[in-house]
Amino acid sequence: MPVEDEREPVGLMAPEDYARSRAAFWGGAAVLFTDAEGKVLVLDPAYRPGTLLLPGGGVDQRERPSAAAVREVAEELGLPIGVRRLLAVDWVSMGNPEFGTVYGLPGETISIWDGGVLEESDIARICLPEDEISSFHFLPPAQAVPQMFPIEGRRMLGALRARIDRAGPAVLEDGEAVGGGPALQRQNVIPRIAVGYQQIAWHPGSEPAADLPVKQAWVWAFDPLGRVVVLVDPRDGHCVLPGGTVEAEDDGPTAAALREAAEEADLHLRDATYLGYLHDPDGAVYGPGTGPNARARYIARITSLGPAPQDVATGITYGRLLVSPMQASELLGLGRAGSEQAEYAARTAAARWGIPLSPPQAAVEIPRTGMVAGQL
Template identity: 85%
Template structure:
């Protein structure tokens, strides 16, 4: 019962009974940092060997969660930073078996804040507290998640998705999304760091050299608002563009990209045009023993998306999302070449078709039943 409640006290709880009835919680705060490749900063605490954590800790009495986040970063990393957006809030119940045994634990509300991207100069200044933190690592999200407690894994991934989605904080209870959540949360999307792609070059508008085989072809498929289709692999939550391997029966890489888009995503495309290629100089991306090859990229306009169906090659029914090109680049994890490619695709679509440049926004899930024609 609030102290300034002026109602007739008859029938109301006594103040001391009301106070005892209220939930009592601890507070926790953590910070999500990434590097230029999209890898997540995690710490190896001496008091919990083998189980990684985001930088953070408990909120002191009379301390705001954002201030606690700043203080913990200073204490654990030796960095003076200002936290950005609130990315996630997790209500952890008393007795949660995933939390571990902590004396007197009454339950906790944990907030995850955005620390942004750490440059090399920032990373060089990290100083760990003696006897508390043994090491720090920048790991791909999936790899970091495997080395965290399950509840902290779900919390970290939810915060990372919320950062990319730009749709506001994720709301969790015991590490699980409350309600339907946003599309990236519903599909358990795990932003990738695509193996081998970080060092290969993007060649916009250029054709591969004579004799350089084109092994795969992928397509940036645009809707009228400048968003593109990406596919979610339900096996691991990773994101891919529509496209795939150029088969012997395909009439060139463009035909392969359009065929794969139809098979994987039931995409009907229009005005497909060549965009450029990625050079895989030693075949490391495609596979050992492949040799130098090119991976072509195309742009196209979406006519329609049919009902979701299993891919004829894999039997997988992919999730289908509409995101901005910049968000697609973040989710695909193709490094600098991916960011350059996404920007070039968006600007080419704008110049070619008058499609607007889409700002980052909440991902849209394409209905399982499909969507009618998107072109006027």
């Protein structure tokens, strides 16, 4: 019998040397939950008081990350809820100073899973382990981030953007998107919670009473594919619809909405059509002392988008995105009432102009140089 050749092929490493050369990592898994308003569930761990984090923990040996996520939710929240889809994967380098001091950390690969929206009945069933979790909170993303380790705040935002964007899992390294990431990541979008808007009534197709002044006018501006324009404020990453305050020199709310769209985004529209109004009964949303007022909503079709201008009112240049109406509602933080408004806007545009109903899809970043009708 021929003698087995035990020599190593030229240029290849010995097995033990190859094994030592490979990076070794721990595994972690976390879960992103929100409530009906879009607030994020964060925990205050007893072992790290005052620094919030998402539900989750380490992946045990021979355990899959998705199973670890389910187990951690059961242990930390007492909820038997399965994860839905992978939102983000973050590669954390060994010794990352933002991660905190963890003995023996060789680096970690953390997966963030979508736990969906928790209903009030789910929230009422949350049971915390006394020796591990001190409390839980539902916070707007912008309020949660400063109370988390920086890397964990970026990771949470990356997962939340991926959930809204539907463009697939975010790929992160030390909490930062690889290659800049998709549009929501590049624009540093922070989904907002529009304080007060979840409680004021939406009146589709109705005109406000004659004694109810219209203080603001905003527009759902549609492209031929059924997507709408949202503007990203670079100061805080929050999104708004085109529109704004009705000024004394405006020829009514429709003119105000068209003027604001042009000033803020060089957005030119046609066929502006009244959609309905929000009734602000005490003026608290607009400002103290305002009194009862209405906020008009319109739909319109995009003619063109010019170069991104500097807004004459604020001096800033907004980022501009095309998203489906339902994604716009999520980014605007209008809660369930906003979802109803977005669906009504889409169906009205479909019935009036034959514009298709746009499914949620990857957000499109409008170039700073603008887009003409043939590009829309």
